[in-house]
Amino acid sequence: MPKAASKGRELIQGIDTSGAYPVEYRFSHAKGGNRHLVVVFANFAVTDDYGWSNGVFDPVRANILWIRDKFHGMNSYYLCKDMDFALEQSVAGVITKVMKALDLTPDDVTMWGGSKGGSAALFFGLRYGFRNIVSLVPQFLVGTYVQKVHPKVARFMLGEGVPQENVRIVDSIIPDLVRSNASRHTNIYLLSSPQDEQFPEQVEPFLALFQGYDNFNFIYSESPFITGHAQVTRRNVPFLMGLVNMLADGLPPRLGMVRNGYEEPDRDRSAIDAYLSANSRDKGTDIPPPVVLHPLPHTRTPRDGVYFSGTAMGAVRVSLWERGKFLGSPSVAPDGTWSWKLSKPWSKGEHRVKCVAWDAAGGHTKGVEVAFTTEDAAAAVVVPGMQVPTGAQSVAPGVHGQPAGAPVVRAPEAYEQLMGAAVQFAGFAPGASRVGFRAGGTLLGGSPVAADGRWTWDSGWPWQEGMHTVEVFAVDVNGMESPAALVPFAVLPVAAGASHFGY
Template identity: 70%
Template sequence: MPSPAKKGRELIQGVDASGTFPVQYRFAHAKGGNRHLVVVFANFAVPEDYGWSNGVFDPVRANILWIKDRFDGHNSYYLCRGMDFSLESSVAGLIFRVMEALGLTRDDVTMWGGSKGGSAALYFGLRYGFRNIVSLVPQFLVGTYVRKVHPKVATFMLGEGVPESNVRAVDAIIPDLVRSEVNRTANIYLLSSPQDEQYPEQVEPFLGLFQRYENFNFVFSESPYITDHSQVTRRNVPFLMGLVNMLADGVAPRLGMVRNGYEQPDRDRSGIDSYLAATSVLKSADVFPPPLVTDPVPHSRVPRSGPRFTGTAQGAAKVSLWEHGRFLGQTDVAADGTWSWELGRAWSQGKHLVRLYGVHAAGYQTERVEVHFTAEEGAAAPARAHPVQAPQGGQVPRGGSAPRVVVSAPEALQQVGPAVVFRGFAQGAVEVRFRENGVLLGAVAVGADGGWAWDSGWPWAEGMHAVDVGPVDANGMEGPPASTQFAVLGAAAAAGYY
């Protein structure tokens, strides 16, 4: 869902699930039709695992792609999980798909990052042949560094017990890549400082490996105001922003011929717009149903000490709540799909409009649900309502409404098969029916608790499927269906050989 960044630059969020690992990203279009892409990798301890996302890139004219380093709840240097480097391939796939959607070549792209992100920028830039690399205070010996400083990351990347052989293997990745001179013509800008405590072990021993690179630039930043690793980059932000704008204009600071100006204001953006729409983090209700809200009742009056929000969110891992664009909090969704949350302090007197949405474990978000209520001193807590889904605008049908259904499995865009089991929850229904392309596939009874599960009993054909699941009440009235889209893998892929 697009959101304004600081100083008004629009951010578009998405998840690319084309590879083995879903990769979350943010994207901002270029200014004035600039024909360049800056790929930003994150350092440690940054909000939501997006680096340089505090507005510092707002003056940059290029397209910006921020990539989140969070896989199964852990950082990874964008490389591997348990030495499985299909994680790296998933990240590279995202970059190339965005580049293709923009109609760019590798000469039109800059890899950018600091610390952990600096290592990633150097690695991806050299390995995949990108023209420009800006690597700020990187670590060259990644295996040794995570074992010493980030043991949980080391376990995630290198495996249980952090085997010494895996530490050595990951330590060798960047130095061996530089030695190979596989991308010797790249424009490389490496920033470090003697005040960086990591410099003697992680940078200095490897500088000589770049001697044969045609445009290797080492920015040696020395200042009494630099006190530690993180300060090296902060002291150089004005210079770095000027550098990235030069690269975006096609100018790599060096002797010889340079190209200045790289604008195409009337360019066709349909390719990148189609890609962003297809991988958008926001999913429609037929793909990923929004939460059902039990309490508070819409437009009710509640005590200022309340209300406690409750409901169900099938398929979601968390529910996130906002008011006036400000984050209120979030809560985990239980295994049975239920959730609850309360503010933890008194609400201000008067009317409130809270927007909430479900968040999938892979980072997808549901459409927004609006809940209107009025907080008053001394108001009685309202009676508990039956769970119903609030449509846009917060109006909730009461009494006599059609049955409703949510699908919790297969999850949105999940890879399954060839056997497929459907599960979910249906309010006010006695049966749910399953159709694909309008053809009735089968039906199953709904349990007393509203839950249901259906196994077709046949192996599904390989490829993408979209199945409509329709709830039916005791009078035979069929409510609006929910749709679930999933990919069925071939036998070899389902067995794990991919």
């Protein structure tokens, strides 16, 4: 990807095919010559199956290796497919190669992850003897968890029919490592909370197993503002970023002699550059660059009114970047259309966002940049060189040619609690040609609108237990998009009657 601006980090993408399973990764060089490596594992339901890739690691001084949990199109806890643990060995091989290319040892490496990624951080850290582990709200009983909460992942990992014997085997992997005092000198930082609904089954019964470890730290986060599994980590991000910088500087919070000033700014980077170059995914493609239809170049728009839409013929997804920082990666619909919206208001001022189209083989186009300015209030569209026809009305940005209002959603109702994983949407959008559905900036699908304005949509996949918020928007015959209607709802387990907010 292009070199980042001063405030961002340059991200280098690659795929290592030397093992039984191809492993996709992103890498960012350390700041100021820091001599440490942080390996980041992904949680569930994150964009592109890379965890912590939203810029939160920008202040971290260490080298950072993000590993994608996407194997044959599925998540795997970085462990296995059909109980084939060659997948785990392929991941470990990539970590080892990057570590050696940086001329580091396991004592210079931190395993990092939350939820699913937290389990992976514990497993790889203990099994392969890495010096530091930061594990945030992990699951210890991985087999039981995927069997109950992520049945597709369970079938992928444990085999068709999810044999109970395989559930027990995968359940035992992490607890048995801890019981054996594997890597007992590792610095372990485990974060959990009584507000995490997974805590009683997935964490609390296993804490006593760490008594034999030299430096086990349990960060017990209790707050009335924590409402579930996903919020535990979010409430602790400032502390966690400070912790990882201490580990990168060779200062693990512990008693005794510690090392400080762990930098070599002029160190030879040829070995790691050679590894990254050999596995680079910066390869071209025959598909055309993406077309950005919105926002129009050099327009002014409210901070909370920015959305992106366009076409990318022949592509499977589009990635968006600003100053080297990854923003999102919406899928491309079969008709070539795509759309994306940031989940929070943009910062005020000028922005330049680069859009890149990707084909199914991992090749990508050159970036198409769109510049726009955000303000606290709506302003007139200003496009240099654009001719406005005589008699045309001036309009506010983001509403030119759009349907008058958001579609009406009849089902599910706002904050409705649905029993089971099947969710059907229905409503009205008079004057629109179709409606679209987004979650977290990713396009989920679309549905045509009947002549009387009625529409229905079923995703075709089971929805994960927990809270969801879906944006429903209408599109007119000219392809212009309406404001979105927000539909929050909860999916409850049929048997237990209580939801899992796993992420």
